[in-house]
Amino acid sequence: MLTVSEPHYRQPLLKTPFHERARAASQLDSFVPWSGYTTVDVFTSVEQEYFAIRNASSLYDLTPMVKYRIAGADALRFLNRLVTRDLSKTGPGRVAYAVWCNDEGHLIDDGTVFCMAHDEYRVCTAERQLDWFTASAIGFDVEIREVTEEIAALAVQGPTSCRVLRAVGLAGVERLKPFEHAAFTMPRAPSGPAQIALLVSRTGFTGDLGYELWMQPGDAEGVWDALMAVGSTRALRPIGSRALNIARIEAGFLLPNLDFVSAAHTLHPGTERSPLELGLAWLVDFNKGHFTGRRSLLAEQRRGPRRQLVGLDVEGNKPAHNALLYSERSGRKEAGSVTSAAWSPTCKRNLALAMLDAPYIALGSTVWAEIYLSRELVWQRRMVRARVVERPFYAPQRRRATPPADF
Amino acid sequence: MSSAPRARYDSIVVGGGHNGLICAAYLARGGRSVLVLEAAERVGGAAVTREFAPGFRVSACAHLLHLMPRALMRDLGLESQGLKLAADGLPTVALSPDGGHLVFGAGNVGGLTEHSSADAAAYAEWRALLRRLSGALHPLLAAAPPRLGSDAWRDRASLLGLGWRLRRLGRRDLRELLRIGGMCVHDLLEDRFGLALLKGALAFDAVLGTNYGPRSPGTVLALLYRAAASQGVEALAQPQGGLGALSEALARAATAAGAQIRTAAPVARILVREDRAAGVQLASGEEICATSVVSSADPKATFLKLLGSEHLDAGFVRRVAQVRSRGLTAKLHLALERLPQFPGVAADSLRGRLLVAPSADYIERAYNHAKYEEFSSAPMLEVSIPTLADPGLAPAGKHVMSVIVQYAPYALAGGWEALRQAFTDVVIDTLSRYAPGLRGCIGASELLTPPDIEREFHITGGHWHHAELALDQFFMLRPVPGAAQYQAPVPGLFLCGAGCHPGGGVMGLAGRNAARQVMREAA
Numbered sequence: 001m002l003t004v005s006e007p008h009y010r011q012p013l014l015k016t017p018f019h020e021r022a023r024a025a026s027q028l029d030s031f032v033p034w035s036g037y038t039t040v041d042v043f044t045s046v047e048q049e050y051f052a053i054r055n056a057s058s059l060y061d062l063t064p065m066v067k068y069r070i071a072g073a074d075a076l077r078f079l080n081r082l083v084t085r086d087l088s089k090t091g092p093g094r095v096a097y098a099v100w101c102n103d104e105g106h107l108i109d110d111g112t113v114f115c116m117a118h119d120e121y122r123v124c125t126a127e128r129q130l131d132w133f134t135a136s137a138i139g140f141d142v143e144i145r146e147v148t149e150e151i152a153a154l155a156v157q158g159p160t161s162c163r164v165l166r167a168v169g170l171a172g173v174e175r176l177k178p179f180e181h182a183a184f185t186m187p188r189a190p191s192g193p194a195q196i197a198l199l200v201s202r203t204g205f206t207g208d209l210g211y212e213l214w215m216q217p218g219d220a221e222g223v224w225d226a227l228m229a230v231g232s233t234r235a236l237r238p239i240g241s242r243a244l245n246i247a248r249i250e251a252g253f254l255l256p257n258l259d260f261v262s263a264a265h266t267l268h269p270g271t272e273r274s275p276l277e278l279g280l281a282w283l284v285d286f287n288k289g290h291f292t293g294r295r296s297l298l299a300e301q302r303r304g305p306r307r308q309l310v311g312l313d314v315e316g317n318k319p320a321h322n323a324l325l326y327s328e329r330s331g332r333k334e335a336g337s338v339t340s341a342a343w344s345p346t347c348k349r350n351l352a353l354a355m356l357d358a359p360y361i362a363l364g365s366t367v368w369a370e371i372y373l374s375r376e377l378v379w380q381r382r383m384v385r386a387r388v389v390e391r392p393f394y395a396p397q398r399r400r401a402t403p404p405a406d407f
Numbered sequence: 408m409s410s411a412p413r414a415r416y417d418s419i420v421v422g423g424g425h426n427g428l429i430c431a432a433y434l435a436r437g438g439r440s441v442l443v444l445e446a447a448e449r450v451g452g453a454a455v456t457r458e459f460a461p462g463f464r465v466s467a468c469a470h471l472l473h474l475m476p477r478a479l480m481r482d483l484g485l486e487s488q489g490l491k492l493a494a495d496g497l498p499t500v501a502l503s504p505d506g507g508h509l510v511f512g513a514g515n516v517g518g519l520t521e522h523s524s525a526d527a528a529a530y531a532e533w534r535a536l537l538r539r540l541s542g543a544l545h546p547l548l549a550a551a552p553p554r555l556g557s558d559a560w561r562d563r564a565s566l567l568g569l570g571w572r573l574r575r576l577g578r579r580d581l582r583e584l585l586r587i588g589g590m591c592v593h594d595l596l597e598d599r600f601g602l603a604l605l606k607g608a609l610a611f612d613a614v615l616g617t618n619y620g621p622r623s624p625g626t627v628l629a630l631l632y633r634a635a636a637s638q639g640v641e642a643l644a645q646p647q648g649g650l651g652a653l654s655e656a657l658a659r660a661a662t663a664a665g666a667q668i669r670t671a672a673p674v675a676r677i678l679v680r681e682d683r684a685a686g687v688q689l690a691s692g693e694e695i696c697a698t699s700v701v702s703s704a705d706p707k708a709t710f711l712k713l714l715g716s717e718h719l720d721a722g723f724v725r726r727v728a729q730v731r732s733r734g735l736t737a738k739l740h741l742a743l744e745r746l747p748q749f750p751g752v753a754a755d756s757l758r759g760r761l762l763v764a765p766s767a768d769y770i771e772r773a774y775n776h777a778k779y780e781e782f783s784s785a786p787m788l789e790v791s792i793p794t795l796a797d798p799g800l801a802p803a804g805k806h807v808m809s810v811i812v813q814y815a816p817y818a819l820a821g822g823w824e825a826l827r828q829a830f831t832d833v834v835i836d837t838l839s840r841y842a843p844g845l846r847g848c849i850g851a852s853e854l855l856t857p858p859d860i861e862r863e864f865h866i867t868g869g870h871w872h873h874a875e876l877a878l879d880q881f882f883m884l885r886p887v888p889g890a891a892q893y894q895a896p897v898p899g900l901f902l903c904g905a906g907c908h909p910g911g912g913v914m915g916l917a918g919r920n921a922a923r924q925v926m927r928e929a930a
Contacts, residue, residue: 102720
């Protein structure tokens, strides 16, 4: 448990239980705030860290993910009324990605729902949700408690991640299928009979083979040390948020405040986004019974989309950061804008996620991206072709293989 | 769906209070098959006449009729359904501790000129202003409020109509309406009048049945509301046989129009099939199907208990849960062995409404206690002795006194069970200052606190208006946005009770407006 000895205003950002280890491993001292914690943006170089995700294994501190414990007789009913997908098939030992909306069907946040028992769930979210969860709990027999600071979390992602976890003593972890979780124990490093209890889920934000480890904060450094010790010969590398961002764009995952702004925070009308607009229609189950926003989303579905988030393959190799998109090269008619962009070292393609107006969202349709590039501070404007392509851009077979390949 | 049973009724009305009955009557007149389900043994909801001591009967909550439009009563043919008024055009008497009472009759105030000719002139001017304003505001009460941000012509026409009527008020009256609309009644009265007793009587009507004192912002609203409802001419009437007789006449009017009424049939649940209200389940387990369900129960009971939040969006449920609905008004019934003397009150005035509110500050002091869940030792009171006009309510030669008491906190510190007698004594002691022999006349008494009203009449919080009558719960915000046009978010479910626009007070417009909306949506 993190103790704050000084008044909070003297220490505006909290340190995660991995902070001392991260600081020791950081060569650039590049830290950024994330949900009230200070976390690493880059340890050494973005490229090295990115290639650890795709070609070896990466270690990423995701303790700042906001976590809630939802328990009680109505836990499932509460969650099914909260989120847009049907969680009734997500039994104990399963994890589901889900989003939730306000009454108008606008997205508030996304997260992962862990079913711990038939009457107990853990929900991991990007932003704090206690107010909305509490409002959603009116009329349901549930207890909602934020447990963010009680659980430290570490993502181990990459093709060798399963091997690393087995090497550290997590026997049987190879049997975990995607979106499963289970309790494990590992020997307390360096030696001794005591065991560290872990919850391991086969989940992640990289679109690759990978796991997330959930533990008591007091065990955090022990787990980190054990992983780094066995990982030294397996190119395991701690990574920061910048490298992860490239991997998540390749995987086509959305990031709040980049690809959409939560309807809980938007100020300008029309800037909210619905799951249908964000290409998350597969997460909306109109047949499961009522959920918040259902009637609005049905009306939106009947009306047809006004705009949609799509994947773009952009000509050239300059990432189309924040680019405006046009229907024609002349740039006279806007068609939308880019929300996330990256050059993908693995796909060797210039990728972007973009919000496009309805006429342009069909697969294969072409728009023009206005990219500004600096050649040693001499700025140039390029109009380049961008084609609507399928997401995810990168989806290796190994992310689903059970058991994963041995290394 | 082949499994869905055929609807047995076009509409089921949940609750047989006056609004439910009026709604049913209009639906039946519109050719709908209608079933009214009432939990109690008799229709009427809170508008019933009940025996509270052997041989003594009294109107349980409201005891006089003053807000229900006469046009509505005529339209429903209540007279031919047996409704008689034992008294009409009753006066209001503002009791003064020194015996210099004011008698408010139709258009004039007896005794006011003797006290202050300036106040008499100011009062006439105030009544004239209210009459002019009510002309612009009355149509607001008689129709569903417009939806904001809607493109429908009906909503636009409604807003335009409101704008036009306000424009026609002219610059002076419109400015005055805007100035006083959100004001506290205390400041308004200070502007216009001098006599404390007059200000007390006017402040009384502004805070009656609310959770406010005269210095609470927005209290002028209630005065404008009363004026708008009665179109500027308040006519106090007493139905023969109490308010229950009104409900029975309404029930007969509904039945005559073709509606069916079942009493002792409490609804346990509103049934939803395929995201549409499909009928109700009674407490007995019996299920009755209908194309639409119209609830006259309060918004919290309708949405949170009968329907259940799982059928509603979370934001809407939060708004419903936040509706202020705790009552602050109690009712004391006294069975009198003989008529007590009120020195200085003429026999004819005694039949009317007697107010104990000698000044606005008196009311405000009483209210101070209520803010901290206590009751004052000097409450404000509205007294009616219905047996003067309707002797049949008590054994021969005996009388009934019906007292509305404010303020009686819902969650009284110390608990109502422990303080019930102390509260009763406070009311009797307060009244004894104006009727010194009262205590000796009392044979029996009954106190209905807000929790009693909640329990007995199934009104969440025991508030007479179901939802506090305040600017933030008024018009297109009543009871909450998303249900302010009588239509609930669940298709096929409607509201028709006092929690809807334009509110309670035995007015009946909510029931009639709702019926029109039900027929419009189904058309």
